[in-house]
Amino acid sequence: MPTKVENWKDEVYGNEIREHLMEFAEEGWDAIPEDEHDAWFERFKWWGLYHQRSGQESYFMMRIGTPNGVIEPGQLEVIGEVAKEYATGPADNPEFGDAYCDWTTRQSIQLHWIKLEDIPEIFEKLESVGLGTQQACGDSWRNIVGCPVAGKDKHEHVDAWPVAKDLHETFKGNDDYSNLPRKWKVAIAGCDEGCGQGDINDLAFEPAEKDGELGFNVRIGGGLSRKEPRLARELDVWVPPEQAADVAHGMSALFRDHGDREDRFNARIKFLMDEWGPEKMRSVLQEEYVDFELETAGEDMRDQYSYNTGSQDGHNDHVGVHEQNDGNYYVGLNVLVGRMGADDTLELAELADEYGSGEVRLTQRQNIIVTDVPEENLDDLLDEPLLEDYSPDPSPFMRGSIACTGTEFCSLSIVETKNRQVRYARWLRDNVELPADHDEFHIHLSGCTASCAQPQIADVSLRGMKTRKDGEPVEALDIGLGGGLGDDPRFADWVEMRVPADEVPGAIKNLVNNFEDAREDGETFRDFVEDRDEETLAEMVEPEETDYHDPYMHNTKMTWYPYAEDDDMQASPAPTDGSGEPLPSDD
Amino acid sequence: MTTDVHQLDDGAWISVNDSREVNVSDLWLLARSDFCGCETTDFLAEGFVKVGIDYPDIEARIAGQCIACGESGVTDWLTVGRVVDPESGEFYGVDHESIHFPEKRTRLARPPE
Structure with a gap:
């Protein structure tokens, strides 16, 4: 039913x-x-x-x-x-x-x-100005993700931006695909760094070469939600850029017709992929949803991927100053937990206009990039006071932080996230030193198993939980280690569960110190984790109270707003009218 | 009037007659339950998997875990509140911090009117 x-x-x-x-x-x-x-x-x-x-x-x-x-x-x-x-x-x-x-x-x-x-x-x-909210949520084609410097990247083999734009224009507002069984997430990238993160999307186009021609291999069925993470699986299909939309039509129609509309928990295509496997998925696509012969997969570039790999080599993100393929530069700015004040946003818009082309781009690591900066403008841009708060060269703990919305606004979250991760990052910056050869260290905090902060693909994964401390319920986090993408993507191992939130910074400090002591020369954190069993790793995570103070230990979900002076649910002014005045209650 | 019950937003909350009544992230104490080996299960509700009505009870099966032993799974049917008078539709939630007894259903939930 x-x-x-x-x-x-x-x-x-x-x-x-x-x-x-x-x-x-x-x-x-x-x-x-x-x-x-x-x-x-x-x-x-x-x-x-x-x-x-x-x-x-x-x-x-x-x-x-x-x-x-x-x-x-x-x-x-x-x-x-x-x-x-x-x-x-x-x-x-x-x-x-x-x-x-x-x-x-x-x-x-x-x-x-x-x-x-x-x-x-x-x-x-x-x-x-050409912006819109259409299909940003709901059961349809969501925002298409990809390499944020597509068309400008020196590591690019296929310019995926025109393809992404074409997919966006084709599938936004398209009645044939407006009512899917569930969300439909698509990634496309043409660079050899892997920054499209196709492995965790429903439909992924990744750069690949076939008979000397550049195009995309297709993967299906990735996703992280509900304690059921899946890596997208190879479909054994290669498409040239001009046919990407045809395959996208076919795959999303297949999902529309065969996805589970009777159980929303089972509706994503990753579960259909579990059921069918890639061979059947490919044959149904071929026989029922495309009218040309699908080519088998081409030679991919996954062995060169560096994005979010923990390799400490190549681009793990887009923070910093990098030369574009046209001789201009892009400047990737770190936005701690992805939140930027409105005044700062307006100031950045002016800076982008003054020093670059006025264009900026968002990354999948919640950061922002000012593009098209001529070399002669670089020093002046980098001297701007705004870049002290949104640095192109931040502490690894600031740079590696991602957090979802959390109990501030979200119904599903178990714990407060953004403000907590801000406090974590600052404390870690001031109190923990990574090995000198580690300038990338990703900590992703997600308030629940929906995994909007992508916790399973971080060096340190944090997921909202509860525990009791001195008998009282407190907000807590599960700690996972060693996740990341690349040629050999891997989800984190959850090694220490239900750690009171105020003991997590101490746990990370002890973990980093233990890593420093036990690692072999040149061993990356990710390799270090991969080489050890869960029990050994759990011993290295020693939760500990420190001078870190956490103001959100109570049940923030029971408040109407966790940071209000009177946060009691009964004190909420909501619902309000159009001018923000409380509406009379029915009681 | 018919009592309308469903879970929404990936099981984040239970709606009773279009009003958000029960949310995830609370701790429930479960007794006489085979959810885990603990005498009393200190159960964190992470998502409402199924909801139903066994008049006057509003019931749910909840995904989550015992925060004492770490066992995770889905509870048997648990009463989360009552709609005593279907005409008014008013929902009376149970106190989740009290002791609750999840039950396997022995009869079918009342079909919708």
Whole structure:
């Protein structure tokens, strides 16, 4: 029997949701019939709007999809203006203030505290510069990810940006693919560094050569969520760039028709791949969904991949100053946990305009890149005070930090994440020294098993949990080690479970010290972990209280907002009207 | 009126009559349960897998783990609250910090009206 969500989607879904959304926005929050809240909030996701968690009713997270992370000249300024004007809530965040943008692990943008009544104005502003929220969430083609410096990279073999853009334009708003069984995540990259992270996507195009021609090998069925991580599997298909869209049509139609619509927990294509295996997947694609003979896989470049490999060699990320293929430079700036204040965003837009082409790009490591900087402008850009906070040469602990949204706004998260990871990174920077040959060390903090911070592919993986300390429930984290991508991708081993959150920095310090003492010359952290069993590794992680202070040990989910002065659920002003004034309660 | 119950957002919460009533991330104490070997299971709710109505009880099977021993899995049916008067639809949640007894169902949930 189809799920309730499927029934709601059958009634209204896809492009037509917008008309209803605009009517509700015009009339105000109360216009959404109370007995239709769940159905409409499920549908609004398709237009990039996610109702915030309990205690924050009437406020939405808005996601803006920027394919391949490309933010064209003029767009960043509008994003900053929208954040400043509309993404302010009833309480401030102590680390980030009252308005900010989140750069996500899928090269998108998330704004919070968006009011329904403001959505028409926001859409107008975004669309005036070619930005949009369509299909940023919901059961459809999500934002396409890829190498963030596609078209500019010296390591590039195929320029994947025109292909990504074509896929974006083809599948956004396309009624044939607007109602899929579940989300559909696509990655495409043409460089030899592996920064598309295709291994953790539903559909991946990776650079490969066939009979002297450059194109893409296709992989299917990667993903990290729900304690069921899967690496995408080879489909044994190679396509030239001009046929990538045809295969994408075929694969997403196959998913549309064969994905499980009766159990949303089993709906992603990774589970269909489990069931069918790559051979059947390929034959069904060939026989039913494409009208040309598929070529077998070409020779890939995976043995050269360096991105998020822990190899300490080549690009593990895009932070720093790097020469482009046209002689200009790109400057990758570290944005700690991906959150940038609205004023800082506006200032960066000016800097990008002044020193570069005005374009910036988002990475899958929650960072931002200023592109097209002529060599003669580099020193002046690097001297700008803003780059002290968003450094191109940060501490490895700042550089390697990724965090999801957490209990601040998310219904699913078990623990507070972004502010905690900020505090972790600062403490580790000040108190822990990595071996001199390690300038990359990735710590990913995810509030739950949905894995939005991609914890399984980090050197140190942190996942939200609970435990008791002195009998009292406290926020805690599971600790995993040794995950990463590359030619031999590997998910982290979960070695130490339910560590009270205030003992995690001490645990990481002890781990790093034990690694330094026990490693062989030149051995990377990832190799070190791979060579040891879980028991040995668990002994090296010694949770310990230190002078690190964690203000979020209590159940942050039970608050209406974890950082409010009066954080009690009953003190919530939500729901509010279009001007932020509390609406009368039904009680 | 019919009581409408479902889990949403990847099992993050249970909706009763379009109102968010039960959330993940709370600790539930489970007794007489074969979930793990602990006398009382100190159970962290990580996701609602199934929801149902056995009038007047609203029930759920919850994915999570015992934070004392680490055993993880899905509970048997657990009463998370009640809708005593279907006409008003008002939901009375149980106190998750009290002791709860998950049960294997011996009869079918009442079919939707």
